[in-house]
Amino acid sequence: MNNLEFNRRDFLKQASMAALVLPTLLSCESDSLARDPASDILSRIKRNAQARGAKGMGAIEVPANVTWRTPFDIKPDDGEQMIITGTVYKPDGKTPAPNTLIYFYHADKFGIYGREGQPKHGRFRGWMLTDEKGRYEFSSIRPASYPNSTQSQHVHMTVTGVDHKEDWIDSILFEGDKFLTVRERASAGKRGGFNPIVTLRPNADGIMTARRDIQLLTI
Numbered sequence: 001m002n003n004l005e006f007n008r009r010d011f012l013k014q015a016s017m018a019a020l021v022l023p024t025l026l027s028c029e030s031d032s033l034a035r036d037p038a039s040d041i042l043s044r045i046k047r048n049a050q051a052r053g054a055k056g057m058g059a060i061e062v063p064a065n066v067t068w069r070t071p072f073d074i075k076p077d078d079g080e081q082m083i084i085t086g087t088v089y090k091p092d093g094k095t096p097a098p099n100t101l102i103y104f105y106h107a108d109k110f111g112i113y114g115r116e117g118q119p120k121h122g123r124f125r126g127w128m129l130t131d132e133k134g135r136y137e138f139s140s141i142r143p144a145s146y147p148n149s150t151q152s153q154h155v156h157m158t159v160t161g162v163d164h165k166e167d168w169i170d171s172i173l174f175e176g177d178k179f180l181t182v183r184e185r186a187s188a189g190k191r192g193g194f195n196p197i198v199t200l201r202p203n204a205d206g207i208m209t210a211r212r213d214i215q216l217l218t219i
């Protein structure tokens with residue numbers, strides 16, 4: 001057998017093996033892309049984001065590494081620390097709603113949002129993607145009322161799903177806030193269900209903690 005014959009046979013052998021293996025490799029690659037649930041869920045959620053303002057605050061800015069609770073990032077002089085926990089339920093109010101994105105933001109301990117160099121919504125904001133039990137949790141500080149105002153203390157929240165648009169639900173309000181109005185009490189829970197007026201109580205570590213469950217209006 002001369003070199004030319006060897007090379008021709010070798011080429012044909014390798015080509016036939018490639019013909020067998022290549023579709024399998026391509027199939028594996030497309031399967032792995034299709035089975036990447038986190039990126040698929042986030043891309044579907046982003047399509048349902050209601051971008052507001054020039055910088056599109058809210059669900060549109062969800063980070064790729066979002067989890068069901070925000071990382072702790074509170075400094076001692078930021079204000080009174082608080083932890084908010086809760087479960088997101090489907091419209092029946094009983095079935096947990098996993099993979100629901102929650103965005104929150106609120107003012108700082110002086111009642112101010114974005115300071116110079118900060119995002120428009122300020123430093124105290126975050127995203128959570130509910131886990132298989134529908135749970136979320138974030139650690140932040142209790143916000144103050146706007147400066148020189150009688151606006152009640154509040155935490156803005158939106159919820160977004162893979163199959164429903166971003167929805168601005170009732171803000172979290174605080175029991176004991178002197179600016180909480182009768183009107184706010186009367187309308188509490190109309191968007192987001194349950195009671196958004198929370199009562200902060202110290203947990204085992206002495207950190208003020210409250211629960212705010214959420215009921216989706218649409219699936």
Ligand SMILES: [Fe+2]
Pocket residue numbers: 154156
């Ligand atoms: Fe506000």
